[in-house]
Amino acid sequence: MQKLLIQGGQPLHGEVTISGAKNAALPILMASLLASDAVEVSNVPALQDVKTTFKLLGELGVTSEQLGPNEYRISPQGLNQHIASYELVKTMRASILVLGPLLARYGKAQVSLPGGCAIGARPVNLHIEGLRQMGAEIMVEQGYIKAQVDGRLHGANILLDTVSVTGTENLMMAATLASGVTVIENAAREPEVVDLARFLNTLGADIRGAGSDRIEIHGVEALHGGRYSVQPDRIETGTFLVAAVATGGDVTCRNTDPEMLEAVLKKLADAGAQITKGKDWIRIQAQGRPQPVTIVTAPHPAFPTDMQAQFCALNAIADGAGWVRETIFENRFMHVPELQRMGAKIELEGNTAICKGVEELTGAQVMCTDLRASASLVIAGLVANGTTTIERIYHIDRGYETIEKKLAALGANITRVS
Ligand SMILES: CC(=O)N[C@H]1[C@@H](OP(=O)(O)OP(=O)(O)OC[C@H]2O[C@@H](n3ccc(=O)[nH]c3=O)[C@H](O)[C@@H]2O)O[C@H](CO)[C@@H](O)[C@@H]1O
Numbered sequence: 001m002q003k004l005l006i007q008g009g010q011p012l013h014g015e016v017t018i019s020g021a022k023n024a025a026l027p028i029l030m031a032s033l034l035a036s037d038a039v040e041v042s043n044v045p046a047l048q049d050v051k052t053t054f055k056l057l058g059e060l061g062v063t064s065e066q067l068g069p070n071e072y073r074i075s076p077q078g079l080n081q082h083i084a085s086y087e088l089v090k091t092m093r094a095s096i097l098v099l100g101p102l103l104a105r106y107g108k109a110q111v112s113l114p115g116g117c118a119i120g121a122r123p124v125n126l127h128i129e130g131l132r133q134m135g136a137e138i139m140v141e142q143g144y145i146k147a148q149v150d151g152r153l154h155g156a157n158i159l160l161d162t163v164s165v166t167g168t169e170n171l172m173m174a175a176t177l178a179s180g181v182t183v184i185e186n187a188a189r190e191p192e193v194v195d196l197a198r199f200l201n202t203l204g205a206d207i208r209g210a211g212s213d214r215i216e217i218h219g220v221e222a223l224h225g226g227r228y229s230v231q232p233d234r235i236e237t238g239t240f241l242v243a244a245v246a247t248g249g250d251v252t253c254r255n256t257d258p259e260m261l262e263a264v265l266k267k268l269a270d271a272g273a274q275i276t277k278g279k280d281w282i283r284i285q286a287q288g289r290p291q292p293v294t295i296v297t298a299p300h301p302a303f304p305t306d307m308q309a310q311f312c313a314l315n316a317i318a319d320g321a322g323w324v325r326e327t328i329f330e331n332r333f334m335h336v337p338e339l340q341r342m343g344a345k346i347e348l349e350g351n352t353a354i355c356k357g358v359e360e361l362t363g364a365q366v367m368c369t370d371l372r373a374s375a376s377l378v379i380a381g382l383v384a385n386g387t388t389t390i391e392r393i394y395h396i397d398r399g400y401e402t403i404e405k406k407l408a409a410l411g412a413n414i415t416r417v418s
């Protein structure tokens with residue numbers, strides 16, 4: 001199994017190019033199932049989750065051709081299967097995103113229940129209830145969601161009990177080919193939902209209001225092919241910004257979008273960093289030891305849960321005490337015991353991590369438990385005194401494109417070893 005070895009203590013300096021967003025690319029690739037012709041998608045990040053997505057699409061009869069390092073042509077005309085097996089779904093929860101498109105385009109779908117995972121139970125009841133409202137018959141048996149529709153899905157007024165990102169995306173995708181109008185209330189406002197809607201509209205869908213909590217989808221008969229470029233990854237951007245501040249560095253993120261990162265940038269400013277930005281870049285300059293910050297995660301536009309682990313690492317070395325409250329997932333503090341191994345003084349009280357900053361972390365052998373927990377360990381390793389060995393880095397590879405190469409180019413002493 002591969003590991004990362006980090007020799008801490010080097011401030012990060014220079015420029016890093018941000019990749020396409022994992023959480024936008026995955027639904028966009030799944031949505032290509034809805035099209036009648038080939039779609040070309042660029043700025044697709046080279047990630048394990050993207051490979052898994054192409055494997056899943058391949059098993060459904062969709063052919064894909066790589067046109068460049070981050071560009072693909074996806075031809076959905078051969079769609080002839082409707083089963084997303086446990087073997088694939090267990091490695092990537094986003095596989096649930098084939099449910100809506102398959103039902104809308106193929107009339108039936110059988111998708112393994114994603115099951116619980118490291119960060120929480122993550123049920124998919126809202127996906128299922130919404131699709132039922134649109135006329136699907138759905139049973140859950142033997143670990144599979146088995147869904148079918150007699151004819152075409154129909155429009156419905158769907159009120160989501162909880163804001164769900166992939167729930168909103170699944171229903172929005174299904175509704176593009178439904179008869180009539182679907183309204184999703186209490187919809188997720190995340191930028192990745194907006195990117196998916198823009199992609200679908202490029203193919204001829206009629207989606208209005210994405211980015212607000214009320215999305216209206218006017219069903220059309222068919223979607224045609226088209227070309228689209230995935231938006232930049234706001235979480236990868238945020239991770240590099242935190243790493244820069246933690247190490248006392250000066251880093252410019254290129255090919256990003258500051259507008260998607262308002263809540264994160266505000267907390268970095270509270271930590272004392274100096275931030276300058278343009279349309280597609282952000283420069284961050286640390287100003288000495290970071291100040292502690294308080295964070296409450298919540299749906300967009302509030303502070304994203306996918307950035308809280310990284311801020312735990314920042315608070316761990318801050319000049320004072322701060323805290324991070326996680327309100328989205330019930331078990332998203334698996335990084336805390338690992339950070340403690342490196343000398344962090346963090347205590348968990350319910351859904352809150354209270355952190356007394358220490359002057360120095362020490363390198364240690366630590367283990368990734370989930371994607372963003374891994375990112376926090378990398379940040380801690382970059383600032384720690386001595387060597388940090390990070391194991392189970394397949395979690396990192398799900399969501400960061402060659403993280404060690406990008407960090408090494410910024411001056412970090414980091415290597416991947418087998
Ligand atoms: C591939 C992808 O885009 N993943 C993101 C997506 O995950 P994902 O879409 O799985 O997360 P959701 O937005 O659905 O989850 C939000 C909350 O709603 C609950 N819930 C969700 C669906 C449902 O049917 N019933 C239910 O109760 C979940 O348990 C959780 O407590 O949004 C999360 C919240 O921003 C991010 O951390 C993930 O990175």
Ligand SMILES: C=C(OP(=O)(O)O)C(=O)O
Binds near residue numbers: 023094306
């Ligand atoms: C939790 C995440 O991803 P996923 O929903 O794919 O597990 C994430 O991107 O931080």
